[in-house]
Amino acid sequence: MVSEGLWSIGELARRAGVGVKTVRYYSDRGLLPEAGRSSGGHRRYGAGALDRLLLIRSLRGLGLPVPEVERVLAAGGDPDGALEEAVSGQLREVECRLVALRWREASLRLLHDGPPGERVERLRLVGTLPAPPDTEPLARFWRRSLPVRLPARVVSAVLDSVVPPLPAEPSPRQVLDFARLHALVSDPRVERPAPPLPDGEYRPAVLYEGLAEAYALASAELAAGRAPHGGGALDCFVDAYARARGTADSAAFRRGLPQLLARGEGPVMTRYWKLAAGLFAPGEPVLGALHHHLSVALRVEAGAGGGTRAGSGSGAGTG
Known part of the structure; x- marks a missing residue:
């Protein structure tokens, strides 16, 4: 330490437990202000430089890059933030x-x-x-x-x-x-998923928003131990397709809907959902499984001679 109470670069480095090159590097970047220079032009540092150098070393020890260290030190009145x-x-x-x-x-x-x-x-x-x-x-x-x-x-x-x-x-x-x-x-040989409805006029936003509501209802029904059925998720599911096509949910529409749904099914989508199922969090509803349950419920209804909207007017649809 020199008589004026200032430290040389070597003394500061020794007290901080770092190399002289490190102190010089931070000084050159302006992170470590000098208190002055000796008559021979050598750097001199005050006692406050040690606290600042130890802070820099701590920040760097946490892995913060030098630009981030500079930003923290330049914060002034809000260093904590x-x-x-x-x-x-x-x-x-x-x-x-x-x-x-x-x-x-x-x-x-x-x-x-x-x-x-x-x-x-x-x-x-x-x-x-x-x-x-x-x-x-x-x-x-x-x-x-x-x-x-x-x-x-x-x-x-x-x-x-x-x-x-x-x-x-x-x-x-x-x-x-x-x-x-x-x-x-x-795989470029794999065909893209088929659109949910044939080419032509339909309202895509109405369909997808209606399907989201149907899937949410189906998820709740399955969680309660009930299969999708008329009067609940199934009606909402059919209603989404009907309203997207600008038609009404009717027995005839329900009989024809399974054929439309079959367009989006196939080995590629079956494999996609089989592989994807294990990646969702446990208990999280998988859209592919919900869609399958609703499609099966619709086919069962049609096969049983159904096709009229169960619970019509109950508000189960999307409006």
Whole structure:
């Protein structure tokens, strides 16, 4: 320490437990103000520089990049607010890394514990995925089937229902299911999902909003241990298609609707929902399963000689 009570760069570095190059780097960036210079032009620092340097070291120890450290130090009268924002951002980044590591671990376990004869095939599937993978290919697969004039809010709601969220802690089985699902939707030979109604005049927003209500009712009925039936979710389901076509729910319409629904069914969609089912959270309703239950209920009703709207006028439809 010099007689004026100032420290040299070496003394400050020693007291802070860092290298001289580190102190010089922070000084050059303006993070560590100098108190003056010696007669020979050497840097001199006051006692306050030690507290600031220790703070910088603590922030860097948490993984904050230098620009974030600069922003916290420049906050002035609100250092706590700037620190909270910087730490929150770092927490999000760490969580993303942890999710990536969990997906990588599950992928490795899938290969390590899998049958020897299947390891190469599984490697080809999971080896093409980033960690964590991206659900955008699944979203593109569905966007190709949605009407171009569908409102953005409806598109967003549909995608939220049909694209499974990525598990933060996937099992090896979930990794395999997602890899196969990704391969399915990325295969150029796979046809896009068929539109829910034939080409022609119909109101897409009315249909999709009505179906969302029907699926919600069906989910509640299944949770209560009841199969979808007339007077509830099934009426709402049929009503959505009828109103979208600008017609009434009638016996004739119900007899013809199963043929329309069959257009959207097939091996590709069956496989999609089989693979996607295990990626949704336990207890979360899977749209594909709800649609299947409603379609089956409609066919059973038609096969039993039904076709009139049960509970007509009860308000079970979408209005």
